[in-house]
Amino acid sequence: MSSLAGRLRRVFTATPLATTKIPAKTTAPLQATSETPAKTIKRLSFNNSTLKEVVEQFKESSDSKRFRSRAKLYEKAVLKLATAKKFSFIEDILEHQKQYKEISTEVFAVRLITLYGKAGMLEHAHKLFDEMPKLNCERTVMSFNALLSACVNAKKFDKIAGFFQELPASLGIVPDVVSHNITVHAFCEMGSLDSALSVLDEMEKIGLEPDSITFNTLLYAFYHKGLLSESRMSEAVELIDEMMTSGIKPDVFTLNYVMKGFCKAGNLEEAKRWYGEIAKNELPPIRATYMIIIPFLVEKGDFEMAAELCKVVFRRRWLIEPALLQQVVEGLVKESKIEEATELVELAKLKGTFQITLELPSDKNIVYLFVDFLL
Secondary structure, three states: OOOHHHHHHHHOOOOOOOOOOOOOOOOOOOOOOOOOHHHHHHHOOOOHHHHHHHHHHHHHHOOOHHHHOOHHHHHHHHHHHHHOOOHHHHHHHHHHHHHOHHHHOHHHHHHHHHHHHHOOOHHHHHHHHHHHHHHOOOOOHHHHHHHHHHHHHOOOOHHHHHHHHHHHHHHOOOOOHHHHHHHHHHHHHHOOHHHHHHHHHHHHHHOOOOOHHHHHHHHHHHHHOOOOOHHHHHHHHHHHHHHHHOOOOOOHHHHHHHHHHHHHOOOHHHHHHHHHHHHHOOOOOOHHHHHHHHHHHHHOOOHHHHHHHHHHHHHOOOOOOHHHHHHHHHHHHHOOOHHHHHHHHHHHOOEEEEEEEEEOOOOOOEEEEEEEEOO
């Protein structure tokens, strides 16, 4: 039997795909710049002198081991400074962390690499990765993956191919499924779907099996490119069955995309079946599931099931578009299901101010029910 990677590639190879040429590697210049210190940074204006003072307070607070353990404070401060384009201040804070003993632990170094990536400072993330041996910090696939993720976070997708091809062999690092998934994601973001599929060839070659994240990434990219026909969706379903047999459980996002694919193909029976698979697999429901299938049920005239799913939305206190709810109610009335329509309106009363008009078929009288519906 062929591997999952090989099967996955065939499912997503429907038509010849344009391959985005990966630009040659260039060395870009470093980005120029211009209660807790992190919280202060978050609420401050972008005044340069004031921020500089707070950055100095942040660095002083970093002397506390407890403060250094609060990763969220670092992230909030870095993101605020990145929004203000104060990249030199970010460098000041993060380079200051190298003096502490935690820098010799890969987890701490990965935090700094990740923060540089989220700030869009890939060159700094790469520089820190290269410095890790001098800092007595081992480099494993974990820090390698952090560097790849930094490329994605910084939207420097074209850099990933070079890192992925060159670094593992030179550093003795073996890329894992996470490494390949990050690379697939980057190629999909670039629109280079053929290159993304070539990563599956590499996985098959080295005996790595794709997981639900691999599948979801490709499914999302191909769906939004309009490259998944109904026949291809059927092959995707077979592949999901094989993945489950292999012990890889699909998540709610996988099943949502499959369901959405069948909705787009106009296949009501299969869309309803895959909605049922979410409960069957005991996956936690999310609002997106219902916002995909309820409009499709309305389009196909299955107002009874649409009404039942609207009730689920109400019970979970999720938002629903008034216009969509209006369509469900009117569809029930047209089918003379007045009790069901009235029940749905009564349930909606708990939600806010929204006017639903019910037209009774018997005498064509208009009954107005005012429903509270908060958006």
